[in-house]
Amino acid sequence: MxxxxxxxxxxxxxxxxxxxxxxxxxxxxxxxxxxxxxxxxxxxxxxxxxxxxxxxxxxxxxxxxxxxxxxxxxxxxxxxxxxxxxxxxxxxxxxxxxxxxxxKIIICVLAVALLLSVFSSVYLYYYLPPKMKIVDEFYDDAPEPLPYEKVYRVVVDYDGRITTEETIKYLAYVRSNYRMYFTEADAIIVTYHANYQGREHIDDYYAMAVAVPTE
Structure with a gap:
């Protein structure tokens, strides 16, 4: 043939x-x-x-x-x-x-790899605590509408998914370790940034927490 x-x-x-x-x-x-x-x-x-x-x-x-x-x-x-x-x-x-x-084998392998990648991303984002690091701190005038005159700024850069619970925990850490600044500042303001770009972008934060001496 x-x-x-x-x-x-x-x-x-x-x-x-x-x-x-x-x-x-x-x-x-x-x-x-x-x-x-x-x-x-x-x-x-x-x-x-x-x-x-x-x-x-x-x-x-x-x-x-x-x-x-x-x-x-x-x-x-x-x-x-x-x-x-x-x-x-x-x-x-x-x-x-x-x-x-x-x-079919190649399709199955690619599908499994995709599922593992998605699972890994979801796990890292939702279940692992964010990595937080203090990247800047300085005395500053209190931003409006806060009823203070002088504050001490603590800038935290984080990587991952941040929650209200995480910010409260970190605020407790700051209050404990930065209380000496209350002698000159009315309050300590902690701002959380996904990618801190410097003091000119200090107000571009994801969340803000305030610690005062009376707490």
Whole structure:
């Protein structure tokens, strides 16, 4: 069998029988796009479909196999060549099956990797406490509308998801370790920044907490 003749032979037979690709597809129980791939040489039909395909096209399986009319379906007719042709078709089927299997494995691996990545991101964001670090501190005039004159600013840069609970905990730490500044400041203001850009951006904070001596 000459493989590159098959698509032309199939197309000619279909037209001879006045069949559209859709009609032929219905006769052999495949999709019209499959017939189109066969006629373009993109794919070959499974060996198990040859008998049904030959019947739909009014030829014998041997004629379809050799892409030539007039070949008798006799064991004596090119037996070795027919055996070789069938073997080629079986090997082609096996290659297609292996390719599909490998594609499914790759898809599964990528899906698992994506799920792990999403799970890791969600876990890091929602369940791990944020990393907080004091990056700046200085005396300053109290911002409006706070009822103070002079305050001590503590700027905290954080990485992760910050919550009200986390800010309260950190405020307790600041109140305990920075109480000496209450001698000159009316209050300590702690501001939390996702990416602190300097004092000119001191008001670009995510949250603010205030500690006063009377607390």
């Amino acid at each position: 000459v493989e590159n003749k098959f698509e032309n032979f199939l197309s000619d037979l279909r037209k001879e029988n006045n069949l559209t690709q859709k009609e032929l597809a219905e006769l052999v129980h495949v999709s019209p796009s499959t017939i189109s791939k066969w006629e373009k040489g993109i794919a070959k039909p499974s060996i198990t479909l040859y008998e049904e395909l030959a019947k739909a096209l009014n030829v014998t399986s041997v004629e379809l196999l050799y892409c030539k009319k007039g070949i008798e379906a006799s064991p004596a007719v090119c037996l070795d060549e027919m055996h070789s042709s069938i073997k080629e078709l079986i090997l082609a089927d096996q290659k297609r099956t292996k390719k599909v299997f490998l594609q």
